[in-house]
Each structure stands twice: as C-alpha cells, then as structure tokens.
Amino acid sequence: MSATGGTAAVEARDLRRTFKTKQGSVLRPTRTTVEAVKGVSFEIAPGELFGLLGPNGAGKTTTIKMLITLLIPTSGSATVLGHDVVTDVREVRRRIGYVFGGDRGLYERLSGLDNLRYFSELYGVAPRDQKARIGSLLELVGLTGREGERVEGYSRGMRQRLHIARGLLHDPDVLFLDEPSIGIDPVGARELRATIAGLREQGKTVLLTTHYMFEADELCDRIAVIRAGEIVAEGTPAELKRLVTSGRVLEVETYGVAGEVVDSVRDVAGVRTVAVEDRGPLQVLVVGSEPDTEVTQSVLARMGDTRVGRVSHRDPSLEDAYVELVTGAGA
Amino acid sequence: MSRLRQLWVCYRLQLKVMMFSPFEGFLQVFFPLMFATAALLVYRVNNDPDAMLFAGIGAAAMGIFTSQTTTAATLVQRERRAGTLELVLAAPTPFAFVVLPSTFAMATLGLYSVVAVILWDWWLFDLPLQVENWPGFVLSILMATFTIALFGFLLSVTVVRYRTAWALGSALEYPGWLLCGFVVPLSFLPGWALPLSWALAPTWGVAAMRASAAGESPWFDLAVCLGVGLAYAVLAAWLGVRLIDSARRNATLALT
Ligand SMILES: Nc1ncnc2c1ncn2[C@@H]1O[C@H](COP(=O)(O)OP(=O)(O)OP(=O)(O)O)[C@@H](O)[C@H]1O
Ligand SMILES: [Mg+2]
Numbered sequence: 001m002s003a004t005g006g007t008a009a010v011e012a013r014d015l016r017r018t019f020k021t022k023q024g025s026v027l028r029p030t031r032t033t034v035e036a037v038k039g040v041s042f043e044i045a046p047g048e049l050f051g052l053l054g055p056n057g058a059g060k061t062t063t064i065k066m067l068i069t070l071l072i073p074t075s076g077s078a079t080v081l082g083h084d085v086v087t088d089v090r091e092v093r094r095r096i097g098y099v100f101g102g103d104r105g106l107y108e109r110l111s112g113l114d115n116l117r118y119f120s121e122l123y124g125v126a127p128r129d130q131k132a133r134i135g136s137l138l139e140l141v142g143l144t145g146r147e148g149e150r151v152e153g154y155s156r157g158m159r160q161r162l163h164i165a166r167g168l169l170h171d172p173d174v175l176f177l178d179e180p181s182i183g184i185d186p187v188g189a190r191e192l193r194a195t196i197a198g199l200r201e202q203g204k205t206v207l208l209t210t211h212y213m214f215e216a217d218e219l220c221d222r223i224a225v226i227r228a229g230e231i232v233a234e235g236t237p238a239e240l241k242r243l244v245t246s247g248r249v250l251e252v253e254t255y256g257v258a259g260e261v262v263d264s265v266r267d268v269a270g271v272r273t274v275a276v277e278d279r280g281p282l283q284v285l286v287v288g289s290e291p292d293t294e295v296t297q298s299v300l301a302r303m304g305d306t307r308v309g310r311v312s313h314r315d316p317s318l319e320d321a322y323v324e325l326v327t328g329a330g331a
Numbered sequence: 332m333s334r335l336r337q338l339w340v341c342y343r344l345q346l347k348v349m350m351f352s353p354f355e356g357f358l359q360v361f362f363p364l365m366f367a368t369a370a371l372l373v374y375r376v377n378n379d380p381d382a383m384l385f386a387g388i389g390a391a392a393m394g395i396f397t398s399q400t401t402t403a404a405t406l407v408q409r410e411r412r413a414g415t416l417e418l419v420l421a422a423p424t425p426f427a428f429v430v431l432p433s434t435f436a437m438a439t440l441g442l443y444s445v446v447a448v449i450l451w452d453w454w455l456f457d458l459p460l461q462v463e464n465w466p467g468f469v470l471s472i473l474m475a476t477f478t479i480a481l482f483g484f485l486l487s488v489t490v491v492r493y494r495t496a497w498a499l500g501s502a503l504e505y506p507g508w509l510l511c512g513f514v515v516p517l518s519f520l521p522g523w524a525l526p527l528s529w530a531l532a533p534t535w536g537v538a539a540m541r542a543s544a545a546g547e548s549p550w551f552d553l554a555v556c557l558g559v560g561l562a563y564a565v566l567a568a569w570l571g572v573r574l575i576d577s578a579r580r581n582a583t584l585a586l587t
Contacts, residue, residue: 107348
C-alpha cells in the first residue's frame with residue numbers, strides 16, 4: 001500500500017478520528033465518544049478529481065480537516081504531495097487550498113477585496129502578484145464590480161463565490177472543496193462546475209464533497225462513498241452505477257400512494273429497492289430491480305386503487321447507486 | 332522584509348475591522364472616561380494635587396488596560412464564531428504573526444483612549460498634566476501600551492485552546508485595576524498580592540509614567556516593563572505552538 005505513497009497527491013491510510021463530547025450539567029457531566037471516522041483509506045492521483053460522498057454526519061468534513069492539518073488523526077496517517085499532515089504541517093499548508101460551504105469564514109466588516117488582500121498576505125502571495133491575481137479571481141467567480149462592498153451586505157451565493165476565490169489565491173496544487181456549491185443559484189452552480197472542471201484541466205488535484213449527485217457524476221473521475229465513518233464503495237461513477245442495481249429502474253407516477261402499497265411492492269420478487277419521491281403534485285415510486293428481471297407487471301398489479309400516471313424505465317443514475325449504498329440496501 | 336509588510340497590511344486591515352463603527356469607537360473612550368471621572372471625583376475630596384495627578388495618570392493607563400484585556404480575550408473567540416479561525420490557522424503563516432497585528436491594532440485604540448482621558452481630565456477637572464520629563468512620559472505611555480498589547484497577545488493564544496477562556500480576560504479587568512496600581516497605590520495592597528502586581532507589565536508602565544511626570548528617572552521601571560512584556564511574548568509564542576497542537580487534538584478550533 002505504501003509503495004505508491006510517493007506518487008499519490010493525497011494518500012490516507014486507515015485514518016481514524018474520535019471526538020469526546022461532554023453533555024449534561026457542569027456537576028454531572030456525561031462523556032460520550034463519537035467515532036466520526038473509522039479507518040478510511042484512499043489515494044488520489046495527481047490531477048485527479050476525487051469525490052467523497054455520504055450522508056450528513058458520515059465523516060466527510062472530519063476526513064478533510066485531518067487532511068488539511070486542522071485536526072490530528074486519532075490514529076492512521078495521511079500525506080499530501082508526499083508531506084505528512086501531522087509532522088510536516090507548514091509544507092502541507094503551503095500547497096493546499098480549502099473551501100467550505102456556507103456563509104461563514106469571512107470578515108463581515110471588511111470588503112470582499114480586503115478579505116482577499118488579508119488572506120493573500122497570510123497565504124504568502126508575492127506582493128507584486130497580488131493585484132493581478134485578485135483581479136483575475138474576482139473575474140473568475142463573477143464578483144468584479146462588487147469587491148469594494150462590505151461582505152456583510154453580500155448574499156449567500158456571493159459569499160460562497162468569495163470563498164472560492166480565497167481558496168485559489170495562492171494557486172494551490174491540491175484543493176479541498178467541502179460542499180462548495182451550497183447556496184449558489186443554478187446558473188452560478190453551472191459556472192462553478194465549469195470552474196472546477198477548469199481546475200482539473202490545469203492539472204490540479206481536487207477532493208470534492210457534495211450532496212448533489214449529478215454534480216459528482218459530471219465532475220468526478222473517481223468517487224468514494226462514505227457511510228458512518230467507513231468507505232463502503234469506491235470507483236468511477238460508471239463503476240458505482242454498475243455495482244448496485246444492475247437492472248433498470250422503474251418509475252411509476254402516482255397521485256398519492258399509500259404506505260401499505262409501497263410495502264407490498266417491496267415484497268415483489270425481483271425488487272431490490274423502493275423509494276418514493278415527491279415531484280410537484282406527483283409521488284413517484286422509484287423501483288430498482290435485480291438484473292434481468294421484469295417487475296413492471298407485478299408492481300402495477302399491487303397498486304390497488306392508487307391513481308397511476310405515466311410509467312417509465314430508465315438506466316440507474318448515480319443517485320440510485322448512492323441511495324442504495326448509503327441505506328445499505330444492496331449490501 | 333515581506334514579513335514586515337505582512338504585519339503592516341494585517342495591522343491596517345485589523346484596525347479597519349475594529350474601527351468599524353463610530354459607535355464602538357465612542358464606547359472605546361466612553362468607559363475609560365467614566366472610570367477616570369469616578370476616580371478623580373473620589374480623589375478631589377482630599378484636595379491634594381499630588382493625589383489628583385496620581386489618579387489622573389492611573390486612570391489614563393486604565394483605559395488601555397480595560398480595552399485590551401476585554402477585547403484581546405474576545406478577539407479569538409470572535410474569529411472562531413466567524414469561522415475565520417480555522418482558515419487563518421490553516422494558512423502557512425505562523426499563528427503568532429496573525430495575532431500580533433491584531434493585538435497592536437487594539438493597542439492603537441488603547442493609545443487613543445489614553446489621549447482622550449488626559450484631555451478629558453484637563454477639561455473637566457482643570458487638571459493639566461504637570462510633566463517634568465515629556466520624552467520619558469511619552470515613551471512610558473508607548474511602553475505601557477506595547478506591553479499591555481503583549482499581555483493581550485498571551486490571553487488571545489490561550490483562547491485558541493480553551494473556548495471559554497475569553498471570560499477569564501473579562502474577569503481580569505477589575506482585579507487588574509487594583510493590582511496594577513492604577514488608582515490605588517500598591518502600598519495599600521496586602522503583601523501577598525505584590526508578586527502578582529510585579530508580574531503585570533502595566534504596573535511598571537504606569538510607574539514609569541508617574542516617575543517621568545514627577546521628574547524622576549523612569550528608566551528602571553521602563554526596563555522592567557519591557558522585560559516583563561517580552562516574557563509575555565516568549566511565553567505566548569511557546570504556549571501558542573503547544574496550545575494550537577492541543578486544539579487540533581481536541582477539536583476546539585471550530586464552534587461545533
Ligand atoms: N468538533 C466536534 N466535536 C464533536 N463531534 C464532532 C465534531 N466534529 C464533528 N463531529 C461529529 O462527527 C461526525 C461526523 O461529522 P462530519 O462533520 O465529518 O460529517 P459530514 O460527513 O461532513 O456531514 P455533512 O454532510 O452534514 O457535512 C458527526 O457525528 C459529528 O457530530
Ligand atoms: Mg460536512
């Protein structure tokens with residue numbers, strides 16, 4: 001495993017992290033230990049765009065924080081560009097960029113431009129390059145013209161864009177993007193995807209977390225799915241899709257479907273997963289089946305007096321694969 | 332060279348953050364003025380000009396101390412709340428060089444309150460500063476400000492690790508007034524408290540201010556003041572590395 005350690009851009013070996021938290025009153029505290037990350041290993045090749053997907057609380061942010069030197073692993077080790085994240089902190093910090101989602105992490109009382117100037121200093125951007133660098137990043141994230149305003153007046157999406165510019169200031173080789181598209185409007189999100197794809201074209205290594213499956217599908221070369229602190233699957237988006245529901249997905253549109261009906265569909269021979277999605281006034285029954293089985297007739301036979309609309313088939317999406325992986329249905 | 336530029340840019344930007352609203356600037360001088368007024372009203376009863384000068388100078392230094400200890404302690408807490416603490420720590424710049432400019436920005440505001448208090452005393456109490464040795468006096472004010480800033484620096488560093496340590500900073504405000512001898516001579520304090528006073532740099536700073544005003548030599552007090560201040564800096568730098576490591580181990584950088 002460590003034989004390849006020299007060539008990987010990011011390498012995590014059996015990373016673990018526990019948190020001790022106190023609850024209750026000062027006088028009678030109860031200590032609990034949360035195992036947030038339980039032995040995560042992966043490698044990201046230079047220039048690769050690697051996705052880390054998983055439900056809330058799965059341990060994605062904790063894993064990233066260990067890689068960017070903000071948290072010391074409870075056990076295990078990791079390197080970024082060959083530098084150990086515990087012992088070689090300065091070298092790691094010089095080469096990485098970190099962007100997280102949400103609207104925190106900025107100086108509200110300073111203008112966008114001053115925020116970027118401040119972080120340029122802290123990230124050691126050469127003084128003579130700063131102006132041009134900041135200008136081109138403002139252009140990249142579409143904030144040109146608004147940089148003089150105080151951040152407290154920025155919208156959520158504007159803050160998120162400023163964050164992205166901040167993370168790129170020192171032109172890092174490895175980028176950690178923790179839900180960078182949160183709160184950005186559809187047009188902006190599309191631009192952001194183009195920006196991220198552009199980073200890969202420049203040869204940057206990117207670790208991305210997101211809750212938007214189409215985003216991961218479109219961008220990532222490889223994906224690891226993490227559930228309750230453990231990686232449950234890893235591969236290209238295509239491989240993940242194949243890994244689970246090999247059969248096609250049946251979608252039945254209904255105008256309200258009863259719980260008993262859903263349960264009885266689950267019992268149909270050949271059915272692997274059943275999920276109900278709300279789409280406007282419709283409730284869509286999404287049925288994943290075993291490979292090479294035809295369940296349409298049997299499923300429709302169980303619908304009883306449910307009002308059924310359009311019935312269709314499609315190939316499994318990354319989202320189907322993801323839902324199956326994180327709910328443990330396929331395992 | 333580039334380090335100096337970095338400190339200077341960060342200092343200016345932090346000053347901008349702190350001088351954000353005129354209202355806060357007003358509070359910055361308002362409280363010290365009220366404390367100075369109260370002290371002088373008490374002292375005026377005795378009708379002793381020497382005592383008035385003693386209290387006037389002490390009250391001026393008190394302004395810096397108050398603004399520093401309370402804001403220094405909340406400084407890091409504020410960064411934590413804003414989510415910027417993790418970002419500045421993840422930067423390649425050592426944390427000490429991040430906190431120092433902020434501390435000096437606060438010291439600048441402290442200086443501003445000293446001047447305000449001196450002018451106020453003059454105007455309200457007709458208490459002109461009778462200073463024999465002006466260069467010594469100005470130097471003493473600067474030294475007091477500088478070392479109080481270093482004290483604030485030490486406080487800030489502990490807050491990185493201990494999320495509730497900012498409360499300690501606020502709690503130090505009032506005992507500090509007594510221990511530093513701002514308005515009450517140190518000779519009034521019980522003997523066991525004196526070592527505490529001596530360990531506080533402002534004690535020596537304010538003593539140097541008084542010595543200069545009285546035309547005595549301030550140099551001994553200034554030297555001790557500087558020594559104690561530098562000891563704070565060394566202690567903060569030493570503790571800083573350890574406390575930040577401990578914060579990374581115990582996950583206290585973020586709010587959650
Ligand atoms: N500082 C902390 N102290 C205590 N527990 C923590 C701390 N940080 C994270 N945790 C816990 O660790 C677990 C993993 O959290 P983490 O933030 O890594 O999840 P995530 O995968 O990023 O989730 P999300 O999709 O919601 O961002 C959660 O149970 C969380 O409560
Ligand atoms: Mg997260």
